[in-house]
Amino acid sequence: MPANDIAITMKIEAVHPVAALPGADVTLTGEGLGPQGNNVPIVLVGGKQARTRMSREHRLVFEVPEEALANPTGGSDLSVECADLRSNTVGLNVAEPLATDVHAVANPAIDELGNIYTTLSGPRGQKTPVSVIRILPSGDASSFLNEITNATGLAFDPEGYLYVSSRNDGTVYRVSREGAASLYAEGMGVATGLAFDAAGDLYVGDRSGTIFKIARDRQIFVFATLEPSVAAYHLAFGPEGTLYVTAPSTTSNDCIWAVERDGSTRVFHRGLGRPQGLAFDREGNLYVAASLHGQRGIVLISPNAEPQLVVAGAGIVGLAFRNGGSKDSDEETGLVIATSHTIYHLSGGPQGLRLY
Numbered sequence: 001m002p003a004n005d006i007a008i009t010m011k012i013e014a015v016h017p018v019a020a021l022p023g024a025d026v027t028l029t030g031e032g033l034g035p036q037g038n039n040v041p042i043v044l045v046g047g048k049q050a051r052t053r054m055s056r057e058h059r060l061v062f063e064v065p066e067e068a069l070a071n072p073t074g075g076s077d078l079s080v081e082c083a084d085l086r087s088n089t090v091g092l093n094v095a096e097p098l099a100t101d102v103h104a105v106a107n108p109a110i111d112e113l114g115n116i117y118t119t120l121s122g123p124r125g126q127k128t129p130v131s132v133i134r135i136l137p138s139g140d141a142s143s144f145l146n147e148i149t150n151a152t153g154l155a156f157d158p159e160g161y162l163y164v165s166s167r168n169d170g171t172v173y174r175v176s177r178e179g180a181a182s183l184y185a186e187g188m189g190v191a192t193g194l195a196f197d198a199a200g201d202l203y204v205g206d207r208s209g210t211i212f213k214i215a216r217d218r219q220i221f222v223f224a225t226l227e228p229s230v231a232a233y234h235l236a237f238g239p240e241g242t243l244y245v246t247a248p249s250t251t252s253n254d255c256i257w258a259v260e261r262d263g264s265t266r267v268f269h270r271g272l273g274r275p276q277g278l279a280f281d282r283e284g285n286l287y288v289a290a291s292l293h294g295q296r297g298i299v300l301i302s303p304n305a306e307p308q309l310v311v312a313g314a315g316i317v318g319l320a321f322r323n324g325g326s327k328d329s330d331e332e333t334g335l336v337i338a339t340s341h342t343i344y345h346l347s348g349g350p351q352g353l354r355l356y
Contacts, residue, residue, distance in 0.1 A: 021313030192232035205233025277318030321352020
């Protein structure tokens with residue numbers, strides 16, 4: 001029987017989610033996805049066999065193989081076979097590792113040239129040989145900055161200076177393009193997440209319960225107060241100028257806070273497990289590293305607060321959109337994803353929001 005006729009009896013109709021990190025669980029729905037006699041379906045991703053976790057007639061769950069190969073368009077070919085049956089081929093966007101042996105605890109940061117910055121943070125109170133690592137567009141990684149103990153949050157200002165928080169002593173440093181650091185502010189408690197607004201004012205999340213605002217003249221204000229976090233505050237500004245904050249706790253029903261320009265707070269969305277790093281696209285959708293209904297990865301939350309898992313992956317702590325250039329740049333984008341130990345690149349996707 002021709003292959004096209006055979007494929008009708010085993011059909012992949014949908015992939016959820018359509019993007020994943022190696023090692024993540026992905027779900028297929030369709031027809032003929034269950035075992036055939038004593039034969040268990042085999043899933044192939046980029047030419048590599050995946051581990052099948054669960055197989056039913058209309059639903060199959062598999063683990064993305066660590067060695068999955070991407071094709072030149074950035075995706076991976078995905079198919080299922082069992083006995084003499086072969087499914088149709090669909091696409092799965094598998095993230096590519098860029099750097100390992102990092103210790104990220106918040107979002108990576110990306111400069112106007114497309115260089116990626118992440119931390120080697122280390123246990124609290126212990127100094128690491130390197131504080132901040134720079135990954136060039138070519139993929140080469142090297143030490144960019146040392147001497148900062150427990151580098152945590154990263155953010156660029158409108159002039160292109162990198163700001164780095166230290167959760168060890170509550171300080172924030174300003175770093176030049178050449179990697180020269182100077183003290184910018186201190187007394188920030190357990191300083192974690194950083195974010196700049198459209199006016200160039202810096203906001204610092206003290207995980208013990210305070211959001212500080214540092215004006216461009218370096219005057220410091222208490223902008224808002226929230227519940228303390230067991231890990232870190234993560235900050236991102238939305239297109240309307242509202243500050244969004246995650247403060248992960250030990251529950252599976254955490255919320256994302258919205259802090260208005262006057263410092264008043266409200267719950268934007270509740271129902272996530274351990275939400276951490278977050279970023280906006282140009283359409284006003286919020287992407288957050290979190291667990292949704294027990295599935296870990298990156299959750300997209302629409303402006304009307306509807307959530308859906310768009311990237312599967314465990315241990316994600318931060319993310320950033322990789323559209324280089326100015327706020328109006330139309331260059332091809334991708335998503336840079338940070339787990340505790342690895343930086344990944346996921347090709348394609350929407351443009352990230354740029355406030356300046």
